[in-house]
Amino acid sequence: MDDTTQQDPELSAVDSLHEALEQDDIELARDIVATLHSSEIADVIESMPSRDRDNAWQLIDPELEGDVLSHMQDAVRAEFLEQMHPDKLADATRNLDADDVADILQDLPEDVADTVLRSMDEQNLQRLSSILTYPEDTAGGLMNIDVVSVRANVSLDAVARYLRLLGEIPAKTDNLMVVDRENNYLGVLPLTELLVRGPETTVGAWMEEEAYLSANTPKSEVAKLFEQRDLVSAAVIDDEGHLLGRITIDDVVDVIQEAAEQAVRSMAGLGEDDMFSPVFVTTKRRAIWLGINLLTAFLASWVIGRFEDTIHELVALAVLMPVVAGMGGIAGSQTLTIAIRGIALGQIVKTNIKPLLIKELTVGTLNGILWSCVVATIVILWFDNLFLGLVIGVSMVINLIIAALAGALIPLVLKRFGIDPAIAGGVILTTITDVVGFMTFLGLATIFLVA
Amino acid sequence: MDDTTQQDPELSAVDSLHEALEQDDIELARDIVATLHSSEIADVIESMPSRDRDNAWQLIDPELEGDVLSHMQDAVRAEFLEQMHPDKLADATRNLDADDVADILQDLPEDVADTVLRSMDEQNLQRLSSILTYPEDTAGGLMNIDVVSVRANVSLDAVARYLRLLGEIPAKTDNLMVVDRENNYLGVLPLTELLVRGPETTVGAWMEEEAYLSANTPKSEVAKLFEQRDLVSAAVIDDEGHLLGRITIDDVVDVIQEAAEQAVRSMAGLGEDDMFSPVFVTTKRRAIWLGINLLTAFLASWVIGRFEDTIHELVALAVLMPVVAGMGGIAGSQTLTIAIRGIALGQIVKTNIKPLLIKELTVGTLNGILWSCVVATIVILWFDNLFLGLVIGVSMVINLIIAALAGALIPLVLKRFGIDPAIAGGVILTTITDVVGFMTFLGLATIFLVA
Numbered sequence: 001m002d003d004t005t006q007q008d009p010e011l012s013a014v015d016s017l018h019e020a021l022e023q024d025d026i027e028l029a030r031d032i033v034a035t036l037h038s039s040e041i042a043d044v045i046e047s048m049p050s051r052d053r054d055n056a057w058q059l060i061d062p063e064l065e066g067d068v069l070s071h072m073q074d075a076v077r078a079e080f081l082e083q084m085h086p087d088k089l090a091d092a093t094r095n096l097d098a099d100d101v102a103d104i105l106q107d108l109p110e111d112v113a114d115t116v117l118r119s120m121d122e123q124n125l126q127r128l129s130s131i132l133t134y135p136e137d138t139a140g141g142l143m144n145i146d147v148v149s150v151r152a153n154v155s156l157d158a159v160a161r162y163l164r165l166l167g168e169i170p171a172k173t174d175n176l177m178v179v180d181r182e183n184n185y186l187g188v189l190p191l192t193e194l195l196v197r198g199p200e201t202t203v204g205a206w207m208e209e210e211a212y213l214s215a216n217t218p219k220s221e222v223a224k225l226f227e228q229r230d231l232v233s234a235a236v237i238d239d240e241g242h243l244l245g246r247i248t249i250d251d252v253v254d255v256i257q258e259a260a261e262q263a264v265r266s267m268a269g270l271g272e273d274d275m276f277s278p279v280f281v282t283t284k285r286r287a288i289w290l291g292i293n294l295l296t297a298f299l300a301s302w303v304i305g306r307f308e309d310t311i312h313e314l315v316a317l318a319v320l321m322p323v324v325a326g327m328g329g330i331a332g333s334q335t336l337t338i339a340i341r342g343i344a345l346g347q348i349v350k351t352n353i354k355p356l357l358i359k360e361l362t363v364g365t366l367n368g369i370l371w372s373c374v375v376a377t378i379v380i381l382w383f384d385n386l387f388l389g390l391v392i393g394v395s396m397v398i399n400l401i402i403a404a405l406a407g408a409l410i411p412l413v414l415k416r417f418g419i420d421p422a423i424a425g426g427v428i429l430t431t432i433t434d435v436v437g438f439m440t441f442l443g444l445a446t447i448f449l450v451a
Numbered sequence: 452m453d454d455t456t457q458q459d460p461e462l463s464a465v466d467s468l469h470e471a472l473e474q475d476d477i478e479l480a481r482d483i484v485a486t487l488h489s490s491e492i493a494d495v496i497e498s499m500p501s502r503d504r505d506n507a508w509q510l511i512d513p514e515l516e517g518d519v520l521s522h523m524q525d526a527v528r529a530e531f532l533e534q535m536h537p538d539k540l541a542d543a544t545r546n547l548d549a550d551d552v553a554d555i556l557q558d559l560p561e562d563v564a565d566t567v568l569r570s571m572d573e574q575n576l577q578r579l580s581s582i583l584t585y586p587e588d589t590a591g592g593l594m595n596i597d598v599v600s601v602r603a604n605v606s607l608d609a610v611a612r613y614l615r616l617l618g619e620i621p622a623k624t625d626n627l628m629v630v631d632r633e634n635n636y637l638g639v640l641p642l643t644e645l646l647v648r649g650p651e652t653t654v655g656a657w658m659e660e661e662a663y664l665s666a667n668t669p670k671s672e673v674a675k676l677f678e679q680r681d682l683v684s685a686a687v688i689d690d691e692g693h694l695l696g697r698i699t700i701d702d703v704v705d706v707i708q709e710a711a712e713q714a715v716r717s718m719a720g721l722g723e724d725d726m727f728s729p730v731f732v733t734t735k736r737r738a739i740w741l742g743i744n745l746l747t748a749f750l751a752s753w754v755i756g757r758f759e760d761t762i763h764e765l766v767a768l769a770v771l772m773p774v775v776a777g778m779g780g781i782a783g784s785q786t787l788t789i790a791i792r793g794i795a796l797g798q799i800v801k802t803n804i805k806p807l808l809i810k811e812l813t814v815g816t817l818n819g820i821l822w823s824c825v826v827a828t829i830v831i832l833w834f835d836n837l838f839l840g841l842v843i844g845v846s847m848v849i850n851l852i853i854a855a856l857a858g859a860l861i862p863l864v865l866k867r868f869g870i871d872p873a874i875a876g877g878v879i880l881t882t883i884t885d886v887v888g889f890m891t892f893l894g895l896a897t898i899f900l901v902a
Binding site: 014015018019037039040043046047048049160163164166167168169170171172173174191192194195196197198226227228229230232249250252253254256257259260261263264265267268269270273275276279282283286287289290291293294297298300301304305308311312315316317318319320321322323325326327330331333334336337338341342345346347348349350351352355356359362363366367370371374375378434 | 465466469470488490491494497498499500611614615617618619620621622623624625642643645646647648649677678679680681683700701703704705707708710711712714715716718719720721724726727730733734737738740741742744745748749751752755756759762763766767768769770771772773774776777778781782784785787788789792793796797798799800801802803806807810813814817818821822825826829885
């Protein structure tokens with residue numbers, strides 16, 4: 001029995017591998033790598049600084065190189081693909097499933113991809129061609145073509161003999177695909193049915209209608225269907241209803257995982273950055289995000305600048321203004337997160353926008369009133385100024401209501417314009433809560449406190 | 452053929468269902484619900500405001516009620532469980548898998564759970580007892596006990612006859628479990644092997660060693676193992692190595708999805724809030740988060756307050772100080788996000804903390820210098836004040852370096868103290884970048900500009 005469950009295999013592996021490499025103990029390092037699965041090797045390499053990655057790569061059994069590549073994050077994989085010779089790449093991809101090869105090829109510059117394709121044998125090329133027809137992020141791009149298909153009118157006994165003749169059934173096969181003479185998809189025959197039903201009965205008698213996917217279905221919807229129907233695999237068909245291939249749950253799990261990672265990264269403006277992307281690549285990517293945020297920061301500054309005279313007369317305003325703006329930002333980002341997730345999960349539809357808006361506005365108003373009272377009390381005691389307390393209280397209520405409105409509406413508007421709300425939503429929200437916060441607080445102060 | 456792939460089934464379903472309910476067209480509404488899968492009904496109900504949820508619930512085929520419950524988010528499900536009579540609940544759970552029933556029971560107050568358990572028949576009770584022994588968030592709590600197990604020394608032909616006798620193989624069965632006389636887990640026999648190998652050969656000849664899980668394994672590690680090894684199911688064993696049950700990929704997909712949602716929600720302090728939780732529940736949950744953030748906002752105010760005299764002399768400082776603090780917060784949260792995800796994915800280990808810290812500090816310094824120059828230039832032109840430009844430039848560089856340091860170290864420190872970095876990390880980071888930003892900018896200004 002292996003000891004997978006005894007300790008975290010990966011944590012210890014990276015540490016010991018790193019130490020072995022530091023001490024130039026190549027033999028030990030090779031032994032450690034040999035105990036790992038391809039996906040674990042990919043994980044380990046991803047968690048290494050760039051300079052160690054190449055050393056670790058040298059230790060991988062050449063047979064596994066392709067498999068390791070197929071498990072890597074796109075950003076890290078791109079780094080390796082750039083350095084590899086096309087012939088070597090063609091070798092590495094020889095043992096891979098066609099969908100994984102397609103995935104890798106789509107990351108390559110066109111001329112390199114061509115070279116790799118040319119160095120492949122006829123059979124591999126054929127396996128690839130139908131997948132490469134479809135964009136990477138569709139059911140067609142995700143599918144594999146290792147499908148076992150049978151006709152509806154044959155007996156289960158005949159199917160059993162056919163399978164024994166094949167000698168191998170592709171991994172993750174839970175259903176045989178049932179097709180007609182023209183390869184039109186009809187349904188599935190679960191292996192579990194094949195095993196328990198009478199051998200003399202026909203495929204058609206036990207065939208089940210099962211959810212299938214058009215090759216053009218976006219991968220987010222593929223993931224949704226798998227989740228909702230608890231599928232292990234699903235057929236992929238073309239526009240005419242012909243069976244093209246199948247998608248298996250392991251690839252869908254990757255889609256779900258990537259989407260989740262993407263959601264978190266987008267909010268911080270990180271894009272495809274990985275933990276150990278080269279320093280200059282990371283710096284450049286993040287610089288753009290900082291630049292965008294700087295624009296909004298200066299917009300806020302400009303607003304404050306309009307009230308220089310007011311602040312000069314009552315410096316307490318400068319002390320307190322970040323509270324008004326900050327609380328608006330925090331409250332708004334809660335609503336924003338709910339709305340962005342609701343859109344991503346398909347839970348926000350035409351008919352529930354209004355109740356959602358009403359709910360968020362109510363919550364914003366209630367929390368606005370609650371915390372305004374607290375803040376007003378503190379300010380009155382701290383600065384011994386009743387009107388300053390009232391002004392900050394009123395402006396906080398206003399900003400929290402605007403924050404709720406903005407948090408709920410920004411994602412809907414961005415969505416309509418085809419912009420990912422997870423990327424742009426936070427920046428726009430902060431701009432609004434800063435501008436509204438500073439403007440109401442300093443504006444009301446100008447009218448009621450210093451005029 | 453159904454039309455799953457033609458349009459988003461759920462979007463249209465919620466909208467039309469909502470409209471049917473508004474128009475009191477119960478027949479139409481019932482028809483719409485009847486076309487949906489249990490998981491889709493759960494999705495639809497989750498995306499409805501509370502008051503509509505009960506009406507929609509009435510339309511569900513009683514046979515499906517348990518299944519719909521098992522697909523709901525915990526927060527929404529709790530709402531329904533509170534209202535249901537224990538007997539009705541026992542009825543609803545009768546057709547469910549034992550792991551789903553266990554999941555629901557663990558959400559109930561103890562006395563209600565007892566009543567439900569008492570109203571169950573003997574067989575269901577037995578199915579449940581072994582699962583309920585283990586916490587909900589372990590392999591034991593996730594597992595199902597519908598395992599088909601065979602001995603290593605029997606022939607494949609005997610296995611085939613046994614399966615036909617059983618008449619049904621549980622869904623998501625890709626492997627039969629191989630055990631010895633004492634029910635010790637030995638390995639698996641893939642159905643695909645059973646189908647292609649000679650009937651006279653024995654189970655032992657084709658048995659494969661496959662990753663298995665101890666019942667106490669936390670669910671995050673269960674998910675990791677499934678992802679890394681591309682599993683469809685895995686055996687769960689007790690401390691003595693006895694086979695207890697199995698975990699299937701559909702439950703693991705739910706774990707992955709929940710963890711991803713949790714990661715996004717934690718960062719906004721949302722907890723288990725769902726889109727249409729009751730207003731007062733939502734207000735209370737968010738109020739706590741706002742209160743915590745208010746504390747840090749006042750801490751920043753207090754820092755600014757130390758420099759009232761300086762601001763009074765040079766109001767431009769009040770205009771510009773949010774830029775310094777804000778840019779630090781943005782840069783820091785990029786590092787923070789990378790570090791939190793690295794920890795969550797198990798990619799940050801002892802040996803790569805140092806290179807990670809060095810990388811983040813380098814990126815922080817480079818971006819600090821880049822944007823400091825930009826900001827300094829703008830400030831010099833805007834305020835016609837060379838020293839003000841220099842002071843803001845220097846304080847921005849300092850704040851961005853501190854931000855990188857804080858962003859990388861906060862999650863590591865929180866982790867060590869057993870606190871979820873995704874929840875507390877952002878608040879602590881903002882506190883630091885605000886305090887450091889205001890302090891360096893106003894402090895340097897006090898020394899070099901107004902003294």
